[in-house]
Amino acid sequence: MERFDFASPVFVTIDEESEEISSVTQAIEFLRRWPQGRRGPVYRCAVNCCQGAMDGSIEVEAARQGFVSFARISGILNREMAMPMMMGGRASHGALIK
Incomplete structure (x- = not known):
């Protein structure tokens, strides 16, 4: 694990295209592609969380939660894709969806 x-x-x-975000770096790349017109307070919070993880001021999992909150509120969090992981994959404690 990096x-x-x-x-x-x-x-x-988004638009029936699924994407797996596995790191702070990928989350930042995703957020950079987010449309300018849809960048509100929740977006800024997710960006701040990810930047904080990159500079070491917050934990990586706190940044993940910030990104999950952004995705859920934005209506792009794919809970169906997460379910197989929760059943037998790496996420055994319900860590994918909070």
């Missing part, structure tokens, strides 16, 4: 890897991936879906 320094900025999430304990379990976050799955997002």
Whole structure:
């Protein structure tokens, strides 16, 4: 596991295209592609969380939770993709969806 890897991936879906976000670095790349017109307070919170994890001021899993909150509120969190992981994959404690 790399320094900025999430304990379990976050799955997002936009326009029927699913994407697995497995690290702070991938989350930042995803957030950079987010449309300017949809960047509100929740977006800024997710960006701040990810940047904080990169500079070591917050834990990687706190950044993951910030990204999950952003994805859930934005309506792009894919809970269906997460379910197989929770059943037998790496996420055995319900860590994918909070």
